[in-house]
Amino acid sequence: MIDDATLKAWFFREVFPLEAALTRYIRRNWRNESDVADLRQEIYARVYSAARERLPLQTKPFLFTTARNHLINQVRRAQVVSIDHVADLESSFVVVDAVTPDRHLTARDELRRVQAGLDRLPPRCREVVVLRKIEGLSTKAVAARLNIGVDAVEQQMVHGMRALVDFMTGGPGKIRRPPARKRRAAEAQRL
Known part of the structure; x- marks a missing residue:
C-alpha cells in the first residue's frame, strides 16, 4: 500500500497535469456538459483509489483507460426499456396515481x-444492442446467436451505445470510428 504523501505527490505530479486532456x-464522449465535472471527479477518485495499492507504470494510459471504463459503466447503468413494453403498459388496466398524463x-x-x-444504427450493430440491452442476452450468447466473435459483439456494443x-x-447518433490508419495502428499494437 502506498503512503498518503507519496500518493498525493504522484497524483499532483502525474495525473493533475492531464486534467485539460x-x-x-469526457466532453468528446459525453454530451451532457453539466456532468463533465462530476465525471472527472469520479474518475479521479477511481484512479486515486487504484493507485493506493500500486502506482501505475504509465499514468496517462491508466487514466484514460479508467475514464473510458467509467463512461462505459455510466452508459450501461442507463436502462433501455423494451419498446414492446409500451403496448403492454397501454393495454394494462392498472391505475397508478404517480403516472400523470x-x-x-x-x-x-x-x-x-x-x-x-x-x-x-447499422443493422448488425442494432441487432447486437437489442439482443444485449433489450433482450438481456450475455455477450457470449449474442456472439453464438449471430455467429460472430465476442470481441465483435463488444465493439458493436461500444459503437452502438455511444451512437x-x-x-x-x-x-x-452516427457511429464514429477512428480513421483506418488509426484502427490499423491500434490493431498492430494488440498483436
Missing part, C-alpha cells in the same frame, strides 16, 4: 426517441 476526452406522454416520447436512435447516447442527448 481528460476534460476534453404528462409523464405518460413524456415516457412514450422518450421510447419513440430510443426507437428512432436504434433505427439509425445511441449521442442521439438521445441531441447529437446526430
Whole structure:
C-alpha cells in the first residue's frame, strides 16, 4: 500500500497535469456538459483509489483507460426499456396515481426517441444492442446467436451505445470510428 504523501505527490505530479486532456476526452464522449465535472471527479477518485495499492507504470494510459471504463459503466447503468413494453403498459388496466398524463406522454416520447436512435444504427450493430440491452442476452450468447466473435459483439456494443447516447442527448447518433490508419495502428499494437 502506498503512503498518503507519496500518493498525493504522484497524483499532483502525474495525473493533475492531464486534467485539460481528460476534460476534453469526457466532453468528446459525453454530451451532457453539466456532468463533465462530476465525471472527472469520479474518475479521479477511481484512479486515486487504484493507485493506493500500486502506482501505475504509465499514468496517462491508466487514466484514460479508467475514464473510458467509467463512461462505459455510466452508459450501461442507463436502462433501455423494451419498446414492446409500451403496448403492454397501454393495454394494462392498472391505475397508478404517480403516472400523470404528462409523464405518460413524456415516457412514450422518450421510447419513440430510443426507437428512432436504434433505427439509425447499422443493422448488425442494432441487432447486437437489442439482443444485449433489450433482450438481456450475455455477450457470449449474442456472439453464438449471430455467429460472430465476442470481441465483435463488444465493439458493436461500444459503437452502438455511444451512437445511441449521442442521439438521445441531441447529437446526430452516427457511429464514429477512428480513421483506418488509426484502427490499423491500434490493431498492430494488440498483436
